[in-house]
Amino acid sequence: MATLLSQLLPARFPQQGRLDALHLPAHGRGSALPGDLRRLLGGRPVSWDLPELPMIGGPLEAEGAVADSQREAAAAVGADQCWYGVNGATGLLQAALLAIATPGSSVLMPRNVHRSLIQACALGGITPLLFDLPFLPDRGHVTALDGPWLARVLQELDRQKQRPVAAVLVQPTYHGYAADPLALVAPLQARGLPVLVDEAHGAHLLPGVDPNQPRSALAAGADLVVHSLHKSAAGLGQTAVLWAQGTAVDSDAIARSLGWLQTTSPSALLLASCEAALGEWRSVRGRRRLNRRFDQARALAVQLRDSGLPLLETQDPLRLIWHTAAAGINGLDADPWLMERGLIAELPEPGCLTFCLGLARHRGLARRMQRLWRELCRHQGGTSPAEVFSAPPLPLLGAPELDVRAAWCGPNRSVPLAQAAGAIAAQLICPYPPGIPLVIPGERLDSLRVQWLLEQAALWPDQIDGMVKIVA
Known part of the structure; x- marks a missing residue:
């Protein structure tokens, strides 16, 4: 076995x-790891497996090497604060969302958010206001959000009289599609919305690295930005960093949320990897x-x-x-x-x-x-190109009919997907990777959506089950 x-x-x-x-990870099975980290790993086996000793500390401690390292990293990129994470961008995105939204509130977010943020909505009693994105039928991808599309979304937000308390953006996408985040962050902040950016795949967009690249959401003034350091920097798997700037989000609320979701025994090796990966981008x-x-x-x-x-x-x-x-x-x-x-x-x-x-x-x-x-x-190879992919039949802006947590955790039953029209979903339908939900708990499955999902199930036979859980 x-x-x-x-x-x-x-x-x-x-x-x-x-x-x-x-x-991924981007370090190429170790060949691109920072030199200091390679030397650490090449020393006496697991000598680095240490607890939060006073001289080391942890991401939420005010003193110690980790706290000093976080302050130095934040100053280097012009952020006010940062926190290292050892359970990936997932944990930091969830903590950030719980810090900017209270139970019963709603948050504007694109349809291509990672499933971790939908899970955070369930944890925090938050309603996701999901907006659709431009679709590329020749490949079946959504592309980057741009300013004109966001303007349409905000008009629809006003028409529906929705009042979110914050907004989430994804920049760049898993596939590397990106637009200028300034055209996205500024109009959202002008409405008084703190902006959280999932920039997991964009740590290499940090200011001063490459002027030919799209700018980082940090340079565009986003309030909170999350980088996965193993996806777009030379960090080990599970390493990430959360950056905060400005006064729109209370740092105590961030620390409290991190305390809910981060381990109390963070790996000293992974914390050192965070420092080494960020230090690599700061070095000439x-x-x-x-x-x-x-x-x-x-x-x-x-x-x-x-x-x-x-x-x-x-x-x-x-x-x-x-x-x-x-x-x-x-x-x-x-x-x-x-x-x-x-x-x-x-x-x-x-x-x-x-x-x-x-x-x-x-x-x-x-x-x-x-x-x-x-x-x-x-x-x-075929004799001709494959047929184009169909866009999901979704409104420009929509929200689940039932609270995400209630749908996910309440009584449910399984039915064939073909028989689910009219029901409310009680699960995520989410090919993984990239972990972007096609359906979230609480959404109504109308007949057009079910037909589209059946098409996707035929395309993704090992990722989309023929059965679906619906609210009982």
Whole structure:
């Protein structure tokens, strides 16, 4: 029987040929870890596994090395405060949301929020006011929110006489789509709404790193910003940071929420990894290395496009998206075929394969991808492009009919999805990754929505069940 340890050993991976693991964490299986962290891990095994000793402290302590490190990191990016997290962006997003909204209130958020924020709504008795996003039918993705689309959402908010207490934004998306956050943050704050930005995939957008990249939401003045340090910096898995600036959100409320959701025994190794990952972006050497990675990634994309490989445009050069649907190939079928040949993607979808180039150097990758693409087309390619993907039949702005927590935790029963029209969902329907809900608890499943979900179930046979829990 295979064990977890055996799955982690190098022998688990292909023995012949080369392995290109183009998935998260971004440190590339350790090759791009900061030097200080590599030296720590290379020392006496687990000597770093320490409790919150007085000289070390923790993220919520006023004194100690962690507190000093957090103050230094915040000052370096121009934020007022920051907190390191050891249960990923998930825990910090949830704590941030609970700090800016009280039970019974509502929060404006896009349909592509991570499921962790819907879970936080259930925990805090918060109503999510969900707004739809522009849809790209050739690939089945929502794209980045921009200023004109947000203006339409705010008009609809006024028309419905909704009064949220805060707003959430996602920038950039899992696929690397991004727009100027200033055009989003400013109009929301002008309405008196504190803005929380899920920038989990955008730690490399920090001010001063690369002027060709979209600016960080921190530079746009967002009140709270969360970065996942293993997704877009050289941190270990589970590491993240929450930044706060301005006076719209009470720092005591943030600390209280963090105390609810963060472990009282944080890993000293993960806290040190937070410091090392952020320190890498502050160092001249680290920024030069990141800019080299950007240049190499852009050159790779040009080379692949010139060879005829269909790549989708994205604002993050470290995201490389093969548009498999353009060749009549299902990305879910292509993924295991490529994995057997040592090329591992981050996110397979019916129309695409997304590769995260990360921060490690991948020599010869262009030739290898060109060869594997040609072989894949011979084995799985169709005679014509796949049909376009249908957008979800959703209103521009909507809210669940029943409280999220009541729907999720109350009496429920399971029925075939095809028979769920008219019922209220009692569960998340959420292909993972990327963890973006297609349905949240408390939403009414009308006939058009059910039909669309059945289409998605056919596209994602292992991710969307034929049964669904509905409120009894």
